Amino acid sequence: MVTLYDYGMVNHLPDGILMRALGQDEYYALLNNWAPESTDEQRSYKWTDANGVRVFQVLEEIVDRGLASDGFAGLTDDTIARSLFTSGRAAMYQTGSWGGSGQLEQDNFEVGYFYYPPINEESYGQVGSWLANCFVAFDRGNLEETKQVLAFIGSREGTKIYSEANTAPPGRSDIPTDELAEFLPAQIVQMVKDADSAGAPPLFESAVPPDLLNLFKRVVGEVLNDLATPEEAAQQMQDAWEEARQG
Template sequence: MTKRVKRALLAATMLGFAGPAMAQDVTLTIESWRNDDLTIWQETLIPAFEAKNPGIKLRFNPTAPTEYNAALNSKLEAGSAGDLITCRPFDASLSLYEKGYLAPLQDLEGMKNFGDVAKSGWSTDDGSVTFCVPMASVIHGFIYNADAFAEVGVEPPKTVDAFFAALDKIKEDGTYIPMAMGTNDQWEAATMGYQNIGPTYWHGEEGRLALIKGQQKLTDDQWVEPFRQLARWKDYLGDGYEAQTYPDSQNLFTLGRAAIYPAGSWEISVFNEQADFKMGAFAPPVPKEGDTCYISDHVDIAMGMNAKGPNQEAAKTFLNWVGSEEFATLYANALPGFFSLSNHEVKMEDPLAQEFVSWRTKCKSTIRSTYQILSRGTPNLENETWNASANVIKGTETPEAAAERLQKGLASWYDPQK
């Protein structure tokens, strides 16, 4: 081909007579609240996708977390939202689907890589439609100061008795606060307390789904027992725990003043930067040796498709990649503590993150009991559980009274519990 012919073809293209290769060039815009992820998308995820999908470009467009829901709704209503929508779990995204803003994705090829628990945060109540591809979850457990454990002479506990024996020994030694957690912010007591150890007693998904169906009540023993366990924690939280905030708890642990931290895995990156001692992690202890262990492996973030977006085929190509092993590995290692929800076996480079995710092979996974369906009414079960957990730890409410109050509140508006 002569240079003249080449120039003529180029001119024709620039005038709008594009061939098939040019016609498929599109730019997909991703809406997200994770503005702290910007460099991960720009430096890791976007280059990896674009390298394998020439003709499709990605633009990551984050909004401040507190403004995301309102800003996204306004864009969707105006028809100016991006092609891809980062999805928060449960009702916020379900509402977008019900309004016709998120496309159904259950038939997407990449969706076969996710189980029912993984999809639960972005599915209709009956599970028939899934409208976002799961990206990551956070796992609950306990992070410990390995240097402190070695110094005091305790091992990571596997049973409840061993757990309290370790706390007693640390307390008796006197060098460290046995456990760093406060009750001032309330959510901490519920999220890292009740929802951390609770699945062991209500048997994860079995109990959670039975509660939704009205087959179990919050006053049943398996729902009261976690409160009884929390009531025992107050003796190990150190002086002034009642006024201790969440940042206070983080600081107590990372400064080396506390031996154990009831944790969500999202702490891993922060603790790695701030703590100058070796850390380890152990799963929620089981009542007795040989019992099945359960973990809260809570769905956190997913990606959906704008149902009215102009580039739906390209968007589906990207969403299938989000469901791939490559994306799972890149994302989970770029953000230690945010774990892939896919069925792929993802090897974590961070040893603390690897310890957390290894529990999936030993324990049964569930999500937080209050997040699906049960917090849609007033009183809000999630918020009430915060208050109840804090009260029980402080001793201002008995486990039985707290459970009774939660049950009464839920039954006041939720028909299956009436």
């Protein structure tokens, strides 16, 4: 398997594993119990619990079983990763929902998609999603006009235009899929239907503070490169979560 290291190997791959190794309550607890205002019930779930350690065990197994390409840790370019796959030098290329918009058509590949399988009976979630991003605009003396532009971008019609322009799932859930089918590829429309039926919990990488996300990425990298055991990785995460609670 090849993928962009910083974006796929230590972000998207662990995102998928987290939802499939943890139960729903456990998943949301670890998204939130780093905060000083988190509850005692949320704090009862720990990275060092069996399912938390299991996240890192799966990553370790991926490398131990030879599923990651040799030298994957230095692979930082998506174009290189994709070319290794299209040239037959890699068996799998990991990408995201945008891959359903014809990304590999120029290489004459028929592209489909599947979701990571569950790891245990308590696995939570199938379709992960980014939390809504905010719009940022600088006040240059046209505040009311700026508000009107931002209101349109976030509106139903503005969202449709944006979705059509970048061939990606829309950031709103109130646009019928038959309307989306008028301008989005069939696979992207099906992904929207999947999210409608299965739900779309927030991805870990979109829900925790940047400093804790960067720590997680570093710890994942240590496990992938055999610099830390799953147990050591889980303990690092738990220590950081407890320190963050102190404010």
